[in-house]
Amino acid sequence: MTLHYLRSLAFLLICCQLVPGAILFNSPDDLPQDVEYDFVVIGGGTAGNVVATRLAENPEWNILVIEAGPSNEEIFATRPPGIFHDLLKTRVDWNFTTVNQPGLNGRNQSYARGKMLGGCSSHNGMVYTTGSRDDWDRWAKVTDAEELSWDNILPLIRRAERFVLKDSENQDETGHVDPSLHGHTGNLTVTAPYVAHPFDDLLIKTTTELTDEFPYKQDMNDGRPIGISWNQFTIDEHAERSTSATAYLARTGGNVHTLINTFVKRVLPIGNGLDFRKVEFMDAQGSSRKVVAQKEVILSGGIFGTPQVLLNSGIGLREELATAGIKTLVNNPSVGKNFTDHVAVLVVLPTTLPDTDFDRDQALAQWNHNRTGRLIIPNHLNNLIWVRLADDAVPFGEGAFIDPTGGGKNSPHVEFSFSQISIHPPKTTVDIPDLPPDSNTTTVQMTAVNLHPVSRGSMSLNSTNPFGPPLIDLGILTEDVDVAILREGIRSLRRLYSSPSFRDSVSDTVLPAANVTTDEDLDAFIRSVASPWLHGIGTAAMSPRGADWGVVDPNFQVKGTEGLRIVDASIFPDLPSGHTQAPTYGIAELASSMIAEAWND
Template sequence: MPTFTGLLILSIFVTSGLCAVYQQLSDLKQDRFDFVVVGGGTAGAVVASRLSEVEKFQVLVIEAGPSNEGVLNSQVPLLAFDIQHTPYDWNFTTTPQKFANGRTVSYSRGFMLGGTSSTDLMVFTRGTTDDYDRWARVTGDPGWSWDQMFPYFIKNERFMPPTDGRNITGEYDPTIHGYDGMTRVSLVNEVQNPFESNVFAAADELGGNFQFNLDMNNGTLLGTAWVQGTNGGGERSSSATAYLTRQILGRKNLHVLLNTRTTRIQRSKTSSSDGPEFDKVEVVGNGWPRLFRATKEVILSAGSIGSPHILFHSGIGDAQELESVGIKPRVNLPSLGKNLTDHPFLLMVFEANTTEPNIFANSTLLAEAFEEWNSSRTGPLANIPSANIIYGRLPTNLPFDDPSPGPNTGHWELVLSLNRRPTATPQVIAAISIVSPTSRGTLTINSSDPFDSPLIDPTFFATPGDIAIARDAVRNVRKFFAAKSWEGYITSETPPSAGADSDDELDAFISGNFTTTWHPGCTAMMSPKGADYGVVDPDLKVKGIRGLRIVDASVMPFLISGHLLAGIYAIGERAADMIKQDWMS
């Protein structure tokens, strides 16, 4: 399979000929802009696109990676797994994890225009009312509440029916979606029966944690639902394809610079001077350094890993830690990088008795599926890897404080699918994500060289609560597949989870096999204006610095309890409005 898709990537790759897109640093002659957006990822593309709607604003986007155009593994939804561990991935690795007995974890982040929205698995969940109301509560800004963020969900979304035209009545709530936005969202294109029918039959039989939820984006992430994904129109809708379309890139005031690494942000003025304080962006491209100047704001959108990394090398962070690696401190922000939060991930695999076709196990079927997708954007390749999702909660009367933000929010998530990889016999996969973790890690550096990778330590499973959630999730997977609807379909559980029953056995399985859902956040968390902790104020301006804002998942004070994509889009949309209000009033 990798060879097949690799050849397809090479065969259809094209280079953008648009004048607003610069493939290398030397192509861009202009040095001064109103806004310099560092990072063309999920939020960065949103902010740049929205700011360039104002004709008088000159906007530059600096993206470390290449274009997203023509990268088939990014474009075809069901090939999403094949974009990881390629040149389009930063290919980070965590530090050795204590709970894993020193094992490191691969840490994929998108390295191309669109960032991780161009490389993720495209599950689209907004989070819950509890998530955003907690943001509003801890930041002191009601603008981050669910009710006030909801218009930004609608503004971002262009919900559309599956490309095969099937009837999706009863699989979503049409009253809570946007139909004129930017990101194309849809349901599964092709139903895999009897798998999907068994899922909902089991949900009806078991109830409780598994009760049917009409729409997982209604603010209550509990129960069993149809997955919504960013595969509207039968192909990936990323921030690059949605917010940086050819029409938008044709704006004379928008400039997108690719293949260029931002190394530092430099201070040119004191805090008492007029204009932005840190206004010079130092970049390297084709081996050559250069400075770009922002006359209004520098907007960091390099992600939860990239944004703190750039700030550290700019002399912003914990002063003692910076001095210890030979960096002169410019602004002391001890909270930077200190709140790294992620959703741990586990896989359970079950043997299945089914004749449902697996296109990846048959080269003829795969070629036929690609021809169908290429001609009409229909068929199995138009789907994201899963059609069904379940969110559940721990039992009441816990021996520790409830780690979730409220009763509408799950502690764990199950994403269910047929195994799309070639195997000797058919298999069903249950992917577990711990969506209300209490463990907190760190992002740091041990070198003054900005090209050295940061030290990523999510500190997975550092608390008893996170381990208890994982155990509960495993036991609920087994309960779900023991439902009557699966009789004769699920035949056995496979190693390494099979046979792990006691708490100690489950802990050993979790320790030896967990990875990440690739949902890092909170490394530049929001806190109330004037607070002596946190990194940004609720308007996303970096504390104590004029003219510098952060807009990405790093500003989340707590992770949302689902997949991060929809929340990051909403952050980007709200941030763009706040920036416009500051500079157009």
């Protein structure tokens, strides 16, 4: 052991917190002075930690991850699935607020984003869905990136996954999922836990009564998510959330240094002026510091953090940058544009079924004791429903609207997600309307979600404070087809509950009121209650090399730059027919292989 090595080790022990895996630094002052970083990853979130971990498999490479938030290790609520709502609007949530939304009758919305190691993966609802075959094939076509096709991405999604058929209660989920469709040796644990409730049996029975509209789907991750399925989650077999921090970063060695509580301001060019390998960040006192990546910078700040760093670096639309007093280095009008998100509407129906309420303290004690009980799942009901509207459904009739799924028959238009059965309002991650004042009865509470909105929004810098919260315009429901699809979704839900199975136990909706049935009334209801579903994407979209739109090339490189790639959900050109974390893990695995390959040659 050399003297130099011993000195370095002593230095590390004094200055930083040693946790299994990456070495954690609380302040830039603590970073060792004698380490040159090959890669600097901005944002230790869902995708960033995957990239850091995969690159660290080469022991010759040193990686620095810079994360604005704290370590996930400090935050207990990241662990029991059933209390994840406690994380919202806390210091580990960016808790953005959008500008007023014309499509929502002028209402603004809060918009959660994880701010800690693991990013949203430490703070999300844990639902695990890959999207449909058609989604990925369409993206491959739009971006000219054959690597994104379903057949090519699936092995990478599976590479990330460690599917376990038993949950913490040792329940066997055979029949709820098809294990052959899953990866079993990856980092991220996926299980299909459930808390049995009589509602489940009735719901599954409807698949034999209304088979055309609601077939049984044994595994929603088979590339064709249409029908009634059991849920799957990024929860391990000990009922703990599995994240990019716990499943990836925590398993790295000493060649990953993680600097937490540190905000990155921008990237700066070196050399020829387009090589953006210098990263400027703020220390706790607000002073600027810089670090240079020897090989590349990977920007993984998420849908708002990533374009904010780009814009502050002079990469964006010239006129917009000028307004913020920023010199344009790369004129790219697409930065921060093309934002889209699923759109959710709360639907509530009175029921005589038993409620799903429970004593939280008792449930927490049980979870702490043996990882069983009500907190092993995030919500209180166990299924998801995926509906593909008929080709001649009203929104598409007489050519009124083009089918936003691109006509792919494997993609649903609408998802129904169950929250709870209760007299109390649901805990949700988004702003929701009050329950009807006269509904002092137990209700089934669920959400109808438009999976393929065509409306587009944007994020831009707040010119008076470019490093503060950006201006977020969701552009939600600015296109009528998006409302029309939700309208048909609510009608579909009403059909579900008028099935023989539910007829005796669930009555017509109280939200929307039962007499809200015409197109006009339903549309007005939707605009008065809809909210984003926190699956935003697209603000640094991938496009073909040489395209006159988009922010990154198919190799994740920022157009017009060198040494700078983006790897996170902002690169998706469009939404998947499902939740966004599994696709994010998939593209992070893909990008990691590309980067490693580029430097291994």
